[in-house]
Amino acid sequence: MAASRPSPPDRSAYRAFVPITTRWHDNDVYGHVNNVVYYSFFDTAVNRWLIDAGLLDVETAETIGLVVRTECDYFAPVxxxxxxxxGVAVERLGTSSVTYRVGIFADSDDAARAAGRFTHVYVGRQSRRPAPLPDAWRTALDELLVS
Structure with missing residues (x-):
């Protein structure tokens, strides 16, 4: 028995929005953004939000996020x-991991063109061992938390 296809989420499923510009080389031979580029969009959105929130300094942060899981459903091309x-939201806030919900919207659409999840495990930059999220991170990420 085939699994039912999910419906595209709408903007209300997300707590923050990050603009992203597509690039010439994002299109594939079929004339739309290639599926692998959406994972780059997810990574860009999450890290841009963390930087803008004053949580992440990519050059000096003692704690960094490593991707351990991603998934994406595609609904309409870009x-x-x-x-x-x-759109960015937090689905799960663990001790050292965060599962983000990310949706890609175009042309002021209310429905996502693609939607997925992106899980970071936060680790010490040098040790690469899981590290508890700092209190400031937990407070800021709590504002993105959805049920």
Whole structure:
């Protein structure tokens, strides 16, 4: 028995939005943004939000996030030169891990063109061992938490 296809989430499923510009080379031979680029959009959106929130300094942070899981459902294509917005929310806030919900929206659509999850395990930059999220991170990420 085949699994039922999920429906595209709408903007209300997300707590913050990050603008992203598509690039010429994002399109594939079929004339739309290639599926692997969406994972780059997810990574860009999450890390941009963390930087803008004053939580992450990519050059000096003692704690960094390593991706341990991603998934994506595709609903409608996006193509260069469209600009998109990535909706970001937190689905799970663990001791040293965070599962983000990310949706890709284009043309002021209410429904996501693609949606997925992105899990970071936060580790010591040098040790690469799991590290508890600092209190400031936990407070800021709590604002993105959805049930």
């Amino acid at each position: 193509a260069f030169p469209q600009s998109v917005e990535a």
